Amino acid sequence: TKLSLINLEQVKNTAGVPSYPRSALKAGIVHFGVGNFHRAHQAVYLDELFNAGRDHDWAIIGAGVLPSDEAMRAKLESQDFLTTVVEQDINRTAAHVTGSMIGYLRPGDVAATVAQLADPAIRIVSLTITEGGYFIDPASGVFDPAHPAIAADGADPDNPKTVFGLIAAGLKARRGKGIAPFTVMSCDNIPGNGEVTHAAVSGVARLSDPAFADWIDANVAFPNGMVDRITPATGPREIFTLAEEYGIDDQWPVFCEEFKQWVLEDRFPQGRPALETVGVQFVEDVAPYEHMKIRILNGGHAAIAYPAALLDIHFVHEAMEDADIRAFLAKLEREEIIPVIPPVPGTDLDAYFRLIETRFLNPKIGDTIPRLAQDGSNRQPKFILPSTADRLRRGEDVVGLALVSALWCRYFAGISESGRPIAFNDASADRLHAAAARAKDDPAAFLALGDIFGAVAASELFRRRFEKALKTLWEHGTRATLRLYLDNRL
Numbered sequence: 001t002k003l004s005l006i007n008l009e010q011v012k013n014t015a016g017v018p019s020y021p022r023s024a025l026k027a028g029i030v031h032f033g034v035g036n037f038h039r040a041h042q043a044v045y046l047d048e049l050f051n052a053g054r055d056h057d058w059a060i061i062g063a064g065v066l067p068s069d070e071a072m073r074a075k076l077e078s079q080d081f082l083t084t085v086v087e088q089d090i091n092r093t094a095a096h097v098t099g100s101m102i103g104y105l106r107p108g109d110v111a112a113t114v115a116q117l118a119d120p121a122i123r124i125v126s127l128t129i130t131e132g133g134y135f136i137d138p139a140s141g142v143f144d145p146a147h148p149a150i151a152a153d154g155a156d157p158d159n160p161k162t163v164f165g166l167i168a169a170g171l172k173a174r175r176g177k178g179i180a181p182f183t184v185m186s187c188d189n190i191p192g193n194g195e196v197t198h199a200a201v202s203g204v205a206r207l208s209d210p211a212f213a214d215w216i217d218a219n220v221a222f223p224n225g226m227v228d229r230i231t232p233a234t235g236p237r238e239i240f241t242l243a244e245e246y247g248i249d250d251q252w253p254v255f256c257e258e259f260k261q262w263v264l265e266d267r268f269p270q271g272r273p274a275l276e277t278v279g280v281q282f283v284e285d286v287a288p289y290e291h292m293k294i295r296i297l298n299g300g301h302a303a304i305a306y307p308a309a310l311l312d313i314h315f316v317h318e319a320m321e322d323a324d325i326r327a328f329l330a331k332l333e334r335e336e337i338i339p340v341i342p343p344v345p346g347t348d349l350d351a352y353f354r355l356i357e358t359r360f361l362n363p364k365i366g367d368t369i370p371r372l373a374q375d376g377s378n379r380q381p382k383f384i385l386p387s388t389a390d391r392l393r394r395g396e397d398v399v400g401l402a403l404v405s406a407l408w409c410r411y412f413a414g415i416s417e418s419g420r421p422i423a424f425n426d427a428s429a430d431r432l433h434a435a436a437a438r439a440k441d442d443p444a445a446f447l448a449l450g451d452i453f454g455a456v457a458a459s460e461l462f463r464r465r466f467e468k469a470l471k472t473l474w475e476h477g478t479r480a481t482l483r484l485y486l487d488n489r490l
């Protein structure tokens with residue numbers, strides 16, 4: 001059955017469908033970046049709220065700025081902006097059609113986008129535009145107003161091309177008409193995502209109109225949020241599976257895990273949907289939650305990726321089924337990562353980790369080791385080394401965390417244990433590979449990558465642990481080294 005509003009009666013035989021009539025919904029949110037994650041997360045929470053009969057004036061209008069968004073818009077339009085979300089747990093799968101999106105602006109249509117943003121009914125503008133979408137300068141770690149795309153929007157603020165130029169233009173139109181500003185809510189996976197978004201919107205406005213930028217700083221809310229749900233990309237396999245198993249012809253379904261979490265700061269001056277009734281946690285300060293997620297979940301991914309790659313393992317759940325890798329992750333998290341995480345309100349960190357173990361073990365997700373192993377030059381400094389630095393500052397040992405760094409170095413030598421060449425996916429691959437090759441005889445050569453290891457490399461204890469781990473990896477191999485670590489003999 002082709003997914004569409006008029007076919008929902010038939011679709012209902014195999015999948016959940018909205019219990020509210022589409023005509024009951026009114027737009028309240030414009031969302032930039034209608035990718036898989038948004039459709040597996042925010043759109044699902046809203047759909048659940050609408051199904052409960054609440055807040056029907058908070059429906060979503062999609063928006064995008066990339067040419068590739070047009071193809072996605074066309075697919076969704078052909079099915080009345082409905083999406084099938086297939087939640088896959090280890091022994092349970094369920095499909096639901098979500099109806100919380102009611103329209104999608106044409107990418108590149110500046111006039112229509114700014115007019116929509118200036119509509120008083122729009123009270124939230126949200127974003128999932130990927131970590132790379134925020135114009136952050138890698139060297140300084142802050143918003144780069146000199147980026148050519150941002151400079152172009154600064155020079156021509158009435159014809160913006162970036163998300164931030166469009167948001168600024170929408171806010172300016174509202175200010176001109178005396179309409180209160182919307183709240184800007186980032187749902188991207190970056191620490192301090194509200195602050196990062198604030199810097200970008202205010203930063204692009206400042207290029208053309210400093211007084212307007214000051215008005216943004218004083219009047220617009222940018223709440224921080226922590227978002228979580230493992231959501232792989234959609235390919236032909238997913239489209240085929242949905243047709244075979246559910247009889248639904250959806251051009252762009254989403255497959256994801258059953259788990260989802262959203263922790264938000266409650267700063268919405270123009271109001272917000274009652275998301276707390278569908279499981280969203282509202283807190284004063286999101287930072288502890290973010291800290292926990294990045295170090296335990298993303299840090300966990302960053303720890304198992306390299307031993308698994310060295311042992312020629314392809315899927316994440318297969319890595320977790322390997323007893324040595326699984327025990328390595330558990331020992332590392334319990335003995336070194338979790339003890340230096342500040343308390344998180346209402347959260348038992350060990351239970352949080354046990355749940356993550358289960359999530360990583362989910363074979364239905366089909367998450368891959370190459371996906372986890374990519375971009376380590378950005379991920380190790382965010383997900384692993386802060387734990388190392390915290391422990392060193394407290395005078396605590398770092399045997400396991402130094403082993404993670406050594407495994408990453410051994411991986412960058414470029415050959416797996418069985419002699420298979422490793423394909424790197426990292427912007428810094430060449431220099432990492434060169435340093436890793438030198439490190440085989442001189443481990444310090446890898447730690448000399450100052451922009452990655454920073455102050456950690458100056459620690460005598462860390463250097464000793466890293467050197468021992470790397471030498472053991474080369475002499476005895478990955479599995480034997482993991483076992484020595486597990487026996488406290490590394």
Ligand code: NAD
Pocket residue numbers: 032033034035036037038064065066068069128129130131132133134163187188189190227228229230231232
């Ligand atoms: P996706 O590739 O399905 O969608 C990405 C969307 O971002 C697309 O709509 C694309 O047009 C837009 N985009 C990309 N670059 C952009 C740019 N420079 N400017 C404007 N728009 C841009 O990816 P996804 O799975 O939806 O993930 C998107 C983001 O969601 C992630 O980067 C992450 O921050 C967050 N997230 C994802 C997951 C996950 O498991 N997929 C989990 C938590 C958080």
